[in-house]
Amino acid sequence: MKATAKAHTNIALIKYWGKRDESIILPTNSSLSLTLDGFYTTTTVDFQEELSKDIFTLNDEPVTGTAFNRVSAFLDLIRRSAGKDKLFANVQSINEVPTAAGFASSASGFAALAAAGAKAIGLELSDQELSRLTRQGSGSACRSIYGGFAEWEMGEKPDGSDSYAVPIAPADHWDVRVAAVILNATMKKVSSREGMKRTVDTSAFYSGWLDSIPQDLQQIKEGISGCDFEKVGQIAEANCLRMHATTLGAYPPFTYWLDTTMTVMQAVQAMRAEGIPAYFTIDAGPNVKVLYLPENEKTVEKTLRNIPGVTDVRLSKSGQGVTYL
Numbered sequence: 001m002k003a004t005a006k007a008h009t010n011i012a013l014i015k016y017w018g019k020r021d022e023s024i025i026l027p028t029n030s031s032l033s034l035t036l037d038g039f040y041t042t043t044t045v046d047f048q049e050e051l052s053k054d055i056f057t058l059n060d061e062p063v064t065g066t067a068f069n070r071v072s073a074f075l076d077l078i079r080r081s082a083g084k085d086k087l088f089a090n091v092q093s094i095n096e097v098p099t100a101a102g103f104a105s106s107a108s109g110f111a112a113l114a115a116a117g118a119k120a121i122g123l124e125l126s127d128q129e130l131s132r133l134t135r136q137g138s139g140s141a142c143r144s145i146y147g148g149f150a151e152w153e154m155g156e157k158p159d160g161s162d163s164y165a166v167p168i169a170p171a172d173h174w175d176v177r178v179a180a181v182i183l184n185a186t187m188k189k190v191s192s193r194e195g196m197k198r199t200v201d202t203s204a205f206y207s208g209w210l211d212s213i214p215q216d217l218q219q220i221k222e223g224i225s226g227c228d229f230e231k232v233g234q235i236a237e238a239n240c241l242r243m244h245a246t247t248l249g250a251y252p253p254f255t256y257w258l259d260t261t262m263t264v265m266q267a268v269q270a271m272r273a274e275g276i277p278a279y280f281t282i283d284a285g286p287n288v289k290v291l292y293l294p295e296n297e298k299t300v301e302k303t304l305r306n307i308p309g310v311t312d313v314r315l316s317k318s319g320q321g322v323t324y325l
């Protein structure tokens, strides 16, 4: 039983930053993202009676260790849902997500895996059920089920049955662009999972972060509905800065930013001062993603490429949700 699915990565404009339950990945706050066309994962899941364990290859390379264990544990969820606990699969993923781009390739990866795995084993899932399943692989991945803008509603039930993403606006609602600015950074990364945990457990600023989310979400959805770029950009940039402020208030304190990260941030703010609307957002890494409008693409790309320490700039439009090939 075999199926292939393609899913795109997404960029959070209102960040998921903390878990209230680590085992089934329930968040402390709701989040909202834009699915991108430029970065995606294509995954084929082939359940075969003769297999005695799962096999996972990524970009034609065999995967073992933690990454394999996360995929196999996720397939256990699918096996259990289908009542086929002893049916193992050959999983082949191809990532069109330059890992260095600082995009969580786990977002497109787990969304494609969930969609292909569920279809291959014969589960007929609604988008909501697929998003709820995907969430248990990687939280942010649950938003990639949809194209365009999607909101992951945190839910409140302990079993997570009300924690999944819902569509806010389709990809063709509004042509907002995203430039992924890739830095020549090699740094020991605090993973998003570890970073969230330390922040939730120790940050003096964490309650302020949580208190600010409901208004951010309500306001940014108004901005998206009205295609108000300044409103959406200002809220996204402020939300990102508030998320990163929580890491500085953690113990031990940490930051994902490098000197080049701040140079890019300042260049974006300088563009705004010169009348080019552009806003930045940053996830659990040093790379910066810049929101801009199509008419300014040349200026924005040129400005970003000329920043010392920037090794590449990858441009994206809004992308589609999960598709089956």
Ligand SMILES: O=C(O)C[C@@](O)(CF)CCOP(=O)(O)OP(=O)(O)O
Binding pocket: 011, 012, 014, 015, 016, 017, 025, 031, 104, 106, 137, 138, 139, 140, 141, 192, 193, 282, 283, 284
């Ligand atoms: O994407 C966002 O909302 C913000 C972040 O990217 C960080 F800035 C979090 C991504 O966390 P993820 O990798 O999904 O964690 P998992 O549930 O532990 O797998």
